[in-house]
Amino acid sequence: MSPEDDLKILIITTMISSYPGANTVGQARLQYSPGTFIVRVPDPVMLPEEFYLDSFAKGIDGIIIMSSGSDCPYEGAYPRLSKRAGRVYARMKEQGIDTSRLKLTTICTVCKAAFLKEIREMQQNILKAKAA
Amino acid sequence: MTETNTSALEPSGDPVRVGVYVCHCGGNISDVIDTKAVAAALAAHPNVAVSNDYMFMCSDPGQALIIDDIKANHINRVVVAACSPTLHEITFRKALQRAGLNPYLFEYVNIREQASWVHKGDHEGATRKAVRLVAAGVEKVVRQDELFPIKVGVEPHVVVVGGGVAGMSAAVALAGRGLGVTLVEKGVALGGRVADLDRVYPTEERGADLVQDLTRQVEGHSRIDVRLGSEVVGLDGHVGKFAVTVRTSSAAPDDQDHLVRAGAVVIATGFDHYKPAQGEHGFGESPAVVTLPDFQAALRQCPASRRGLQVNGRPARSVAFIHCVGSRQIDGVHAPQADGKVNDYCSRTCCTATLHTIRQVQSRFPDVDVYDLHKDIRTYGRGHEAYYEDASRAGALFFRFPDEEPPTFAASTGGEYAGTVTTRDILTWGEELEIPVDLVVLATGMVPRDIASLIDLRKLPVGADRFLQEVHPKLRPVETGVAGILLAGACQGPMDINEACTAAQTAAVKAAILLANPTIELDPFVAVVDGERCDGCGKCLAECEYVGALTMADVEQAGATVRHAVVNPAMCVGCGACAAVCSPRAINVAGWTLDQFDAMVDAIIAEDVGALAHTECRAGVRHIEFAVISGGN
Numbered sequence: 189m190s191p192e193d194d195l196k197i198l199i200i201t202t203m204i205s206s207y208p209g210a211n212t213v214g215q216a217r218l219q220y221s222p223g224t225f226i227v228r229v230p231d232p233v234m235l236p237e238e239f240y241l242d243s244f245a246k247g248i249d250g251i252i253i254m255s256s257g258s259d260c261p262y263e264g265a266y267p268r269l270s271k272r273a274g275r276v277y278a279r280m281k282e283q284g285i286d287t288s289r290l291k292l293t294t295i296c297t298v299c300k301a302a303f304l305k306e307i308r309e310m311q312q313n314i315l316k317a318k319a320a
Numbered sequence: 321m322t323e324t325n326t327s328a329l330e331p332s333g334d335p336v337r338v339g340v341y342v343c344h345c346g347g348n349i350s351d352v353i354d355t356k357a358v359a360a361a362l363a364a365h366p367n368v369a370v371s372n373d374y375m376f377m378c379s380d381p382g383q384a385l386i387i388d389d390i391k392a393n394h395i396n397r398v399v400v401a402a403c404s405p406t407l408h409e410i411t412f413r414k415a416l417q418r419a420g421l422n423p424y425l426f427e428y429v430n431i432r433e434q435a436s437w438v439h440k441g442d443h444e445g446a447t448r449k450a451v452r453l454v455a456a457g458v459e460k461v462v463r464q465d466e467l468f469p470i471k472v473g474v475e476p477h478v479v480v481v482g483g484g485v486a487g488m489s490a491a492v493a494l495a496g497r498g499l500g501v502t503l504v505e506k507g508v509a510l511g512g513r514v515a516d517l518d519r520v521y522p523t524e525e526r527g528a529d530l531v532q533d534l535t536r537q538v539e540g541h542s543r544i545d546v547r548l549g550s551e552v553v554g555l556d557g558h559v560g561k562f563a564v565t566v567r568t569s570s571a572a573p574d575d576q577d578h579l580v581r582a583g584a585v586v587i588a589t590g591f592d593h594y595k596p597a598q599g600e601h602g603f604g605e606s607p608a609v610v611t612l613p614d615f616q617a618a619l620r621q622c623p624a625s626r627r628g629l630q631v632n633g634r635p636a637r638s639v640a641f642i643h644c645v646g647s648r649q650i651d652g653v654h655a656p657q658a659d660g661k662v663n664d665y666c667s668r669t670c671c672t673a674t675l676h677t678i679r680q681v682q683s684r685f686p687d688v689d690v691y692d693l694h695k696d697i698r699t700y701g702r703g704h705e706a707y708y709e710d711a712s713r714a715g716a717l718f719f720r721f722p723d724e725e726p727p728t729f730a731a732s733t734g735g736e737y738a739g740t741v742t743t744r745d746i747l748t749w750g751e752e753l754e755i756p757v758d759l760v761v762l763a764t765g766m767v768p769r770d771i772a773s774l775i776d777l778r779k780l781p782v783g784a785d786r787f788l789q790e791v792h793p794k795l796r797p798v799e800t801g802v803a804g805i806l807l808a809g810a811c812q813g814p815m816d817i818n819e820a821c822t823a824a825q826t827a828a829v830k831a832a833i834l835l836a837n838p839t840i841e842l843d844p845f846v847a848v849v850d851g852e853r854c855d856g857c858g859k860c861l862a863e864c865e866y867v868g869a870l871t872m873a874d875v876e877q878a879g880a881t882v883r884h885a886v887v888n889p890a891m892c893v894g895c896g897a898c899a900a901v902c903s904p905r906a907i908n909v910a911g912w913t914l915d916q917f918d919a920m921v922d923a924i925i926a927e928d929v930g931a932l933a934h935t936e937c938r939a940g941v942r943h944i945e946f947a948v949i950s951g952g953n
């Protein structure tokens with residue numbers, strides 16, 4: 189097992205955008221590490237700051253929030269989410285958690301390359317932080 | 321009166337018994353994932369009573385396995401691990417329903433698109449991952465409430481805002497399906513921008529004829545009420561029961577506002593022409609620089625005479641058309657618009673509209689020299705490319721300018737021509753050309769109309785390009801994030817007549833489906849308040865963008881009056897912004913609670929499925945059902 193596969197990366201996906209995007213990656217048979225766990229949500233704006241901090245405390249190595257960005261159908265949700273992510277980063281710093289373990293990004297229904305890139309980068313960040 | 325219930329806890333007394341079903345998908349999954357091992361691992365979960373794998377869970381025998389287990393083995397929660405839920409979530413929910421179980425006591429785990437297909441080279445890793453994902457599904461479903469669709473009584477009437485071709489097509493299609501329609505048009509006549517067009521591509525019909533034909537159908541229909549010179553100034557209520565206030569300013573002061581009750585609203589407010597900035601390609605500085613719509617109007621009025629083409633009383637012997645004015649703008653090259661952003665989108669119709677106009681010039685005034693300056697030619701529609709080929713054959717000269725170097729115009733004083741257009745031409749390896757012209761026509765793009773007051777009434781979603789935004793162009797076209805409010809035509813982005821009318825018919829059909837029965841069933845995934853946990857702090861209210869979806873109210877609880885949050889399920893969109901700020905977790909989106917997400921993370925982390933705690937599920941099944949919402953607001 190490669191060190192990437194041993195990681196537990198939570199990928200928060202939206203019903204309208206990044207979850208179908210993850211399906212598109214599968215339909216194209218593009219390969220990535222099984223150390224990745226996709227969780228479907230109506231919108232990540234529903235998750236409180238504690239969700240991220242508690243998940244790290246429980247042993248999740250990294251969290252990628254794949255939002256719908258400007259395609260988000262919910263009014264005001266994306267600005268709220270991005271502000272919340274900012275507060276989580278601040279609290280991670282306070283608690284000595286490497287902030288590269290959390291990433292807020294936007295993935296569309298056909299963003300195959302970007303989906304894979306986010307996973308690769310998160311794995312590299314976590315392994316680098318672990319090695320340090 | 322809108323009636324809303326929150327939720328009721330109905331202890332069923334039954335122990336939680338989950339059935340887990342792992343699909344092979346005929347080898348699509350089982351060639352990579354050891355489905356037997358997954359089923360065996362899940363059998364150890366303290367809440368799992370049955371755990372099986374099967375060749376095709378979606379097949380009739382596969383569904384029968386579930387139904388039999390519900391009936392014979394008292395399974396009261398189901399997890400299927402298979403393909404994507406977008407394919408079969410409804411199939412399995414219906415199977416639960418057929419077995420007499422609430423269809424929402426179900427969780428779907430995707431181990432095909434998001435596991436076997438993407439981890440082909442690592443069977444063990446994929447199997448380990450599948451175990452964790454299915455365990456997370458079990459942890460979620462044991463915390464799942466019994467949900468029921470939200471039922472809303474409907475008003476079989478639709479308000480269409482905007483009487484261009486899109487609004488008129490939608491109105492005619494809706495009335496044809498038996499619905500009443502109020503067509504609200506701001507202007508003094510129906511027709512929108514098409515009424516200004518002479519011949520339209522690609523059919524060469526007259527714009528006026530098209531408009532007249534549609535107007536006749538609209539005005540001849542007994543179910544359509546046309547309100548000219550009117551605007552929507554109030555938009556309350558929710559899908560099925562909107563209360564729309566239409567204001568006709570020209571009416572007597574005490575008769576200006578008219579309340580219309582409608583089940584759905586179609587917005588078809590169209591577009592505006594881009595107005596070039598002062599000095600953009602010489603616009604506003606020289607009468608020799610005009611926009612395409614102005615040129616089309618001048619062309620229409622110009623008689624075919626021996627004097628040749630005349631525009632604004634001046635001869636036009638040599639005309640340069642410049643594409644992409646106000647569209648496909650580039651940061652740093654073009655001045656930003658009022659909102660600080662450039663119009664980076666393509667206006668789609670202007671390439672064909674320009675070439676179509678060039679063809680009219682060529683056929684009516686063959687002596688005029690025509691120059692076409694473009695970044696690209698995007699004649700994307702059926703029959704559109706012919707205008708390019710014909711224009712080229714008839715002698716138009718095409719120059720392709722670089723993105724970052726748009727052509728410029730300099731007026732001449734006393735020269736033979738009105739001025740000179742200077743451009744670099746990629747097609748001749750970057751040659752700089754000077755073209756003597758009498759007239760420059762700017763192919764101006766489309767911009768959204770200023771409908772800020774309408775947008776504000778319901779916080780309608782607006783895209784980065786400032787046009788109204790549909791939920792998803794492929795999965796949910798013409799729907800907005802507000803249930804029952806649909807989009808038609810160029811209000812949602814540049815489109816030609818054909819596309820605008822297609823979108824209008826789509827919106828009409830969606831509205832007609834929505835209003836086909838006396839009640840609408842909406843998904844139950846809306847915010848739900850647990851009255852016992854709500855402390856009335858009101859933080860959730862500050863997060864909610866949807867007017868009327870969430871309010872604070874005094875409610876009777878255990879003999880006392882307490883203040884807590886109340887959700888209007890027909891107006892809540894289920895985004896969950898409220899849930900994130902509620903420390904006591906009193907408000908959650910039904911089917912997507914924070915306790916469920918926490919438990920899923922626990923399962924993903926757990927090294928041993930058997931060690932996960934047995935869940936009693938709050939002493940039973942929470943039953944979340946709202947009364948039929950029967951009135952407006």
Ligand SMILES: Cc1cc2nc3c(=O)[nH]c(=O)nc-3n(C[C@H](O)[C@H](O)[C@H](O)COP(=O)(O)OP(=O)(O)OC[C@H]3O[C@@H](n4cnc5c(N)ncnc54)[C@H](O)[C@@H]3O)c2cc1C
Binds near residue numbers: 484588
């Ligand atoms: C220069 C040019 C040439 C074109 N030539 C062609 C062509 O040859 N062939 C072709 O297929 N397409 C052509 N098009 C595209 C065509 O104009 C559009 O597809 C069409 O006008 C879209 O119709 P619509 O009903 O969506 O919008 P519009 O035509 O803009 O109509 C919108 C209507 O809504 C009304 N309205 C706006 N706001 C409100 C409000 N708040 N309340 C009530 N009413 C409101 C307006 O008064 C208007 O009547 C051309 C476009 C341009 C720019």
